[in-house]
Amino acid sequence: MLLRRGAEADIYLTTWYDKKAISKIRVSKKYRHKTLDDKIRKHRTIHEANMLSSAKIAGIRSPFLYFVDPFNGEIIMEYVNGMNAKDVITPRTCFKIGEYAALLHTHCIIHNDLTTSNFVVDNGELVLLDFGLSYHSARIEDQAVDIRLFKRIINSAHKSIYKVAFSHFIKGYSSIVGEKRMNRILENVIEIENRGRYTMIS
Ligand SMILES: Nc1ncnc2c1ncn2[C@@H]1O[C@H](COP(=O)(O)OP(=O)(O)O)[C@@H](O)[C@H]1O
Numbered sequence: 188m189l190l191r192r193g194a195e196a197d198i199y200l201t202t203w204y205d206k207k208a209i210s211k212i213r214v215s216k217k218y219r220h221k222t223l224d225d226k227i228r229k230h231r232t233i234h235e236a237n238m239l240s241s242a243k244i245a246g247i248r249s250p251f252l253y254f255v256d257p258f259n260g261e262i263i264m265e266y267v268n269g270m271n272a273k274d275v276i277t278p279r280t281c282f283k284i285g286e287y288a289a290l291l292h293t294h295c296i297i298h299n300d301l302t303t304s305n306f307v308v309d310n311g312e313l314v315l316l317d318f319g320l321s322y323h324s325a326r327i328e329d330q331a332v333d334i335r336l337f338k339r340i341i342n343s344a345h346k347s348i349y350k351v352a353f354s355h356f357i358k359g360y361s362s363i364v365g366e367k368r369m370n371r372i373l374e375n376v377i378e379i380e381n382r383g384r385y386t387m388i389s
């Protein structure tokens with residue numbers, strides 16, 4: 188059953204040996220040459236599956252991988268039964284998201300799409316989805332971009348709780364990396380924001 192049609196991939200609810208599962212299939216783009224398109228989809232599928240596994244090593248919960256078919260651009264993974272964080276955002280969830288972001292960053296992973304819709308809350312436990320844009324980096328600027336995106340999302344999609352939500356995110360992040368590192372990254376976030384403002388004016 189088709190759950191969602193995305194720009195890059197379609198999400199299906201399926202089964203894997205009698206278990207509810209999610210199939211994420213990268214669709215081919217007609218405007219790309221077939222050989223190139225196959226190569227891109229294959230590469231991105233393998234990359235996403237690898238990043239999903241790397242996240243586990245960082246100690247965060249992400250869906251279990253059941254099966255990867257690079258030639259079809261398909262990943263079959265655990266279906267996480269829960270509410271999307273977008274719909275059930277709480278200060279506690281934001282604290283946890285902060286912890287997850289810091290754990291990824293200390294393991295040199297940039298998620299690159301830290302929006303509340305990429306988190307599911309399963310029995311109180313947070314699960315991070317969608318490593319389609321993730322990559323490896325230890326650069327503080329890249330970590331700051333991750334935080335900046337989350338900040339923007341809660342400031343637009345969750346405006347009424349923005350202050351509490353962001354302060355809890357920061358608390359969660361600091362609990363892993365310490366305040367000194369946190370402040371360095373926040374300085375970077377402000378720098379990125381100022382750069383954005385400057386670009387808009389000029
Ligand atoms: N393993 C999963 N378990 C439950 N829901 C999922 C799972 N993977 C994806 N989803 C649902 O499908 C949506 C889109 O999946 P996602 O991997 O984020 O694709 P996209 O790259 O299109 O954003 C998610 O926001 C979530 O609601």
Ligand SMILES: [Mg+2]
Pocket residue numbers: 300304305317
């Ligand atoms: Mg997504």
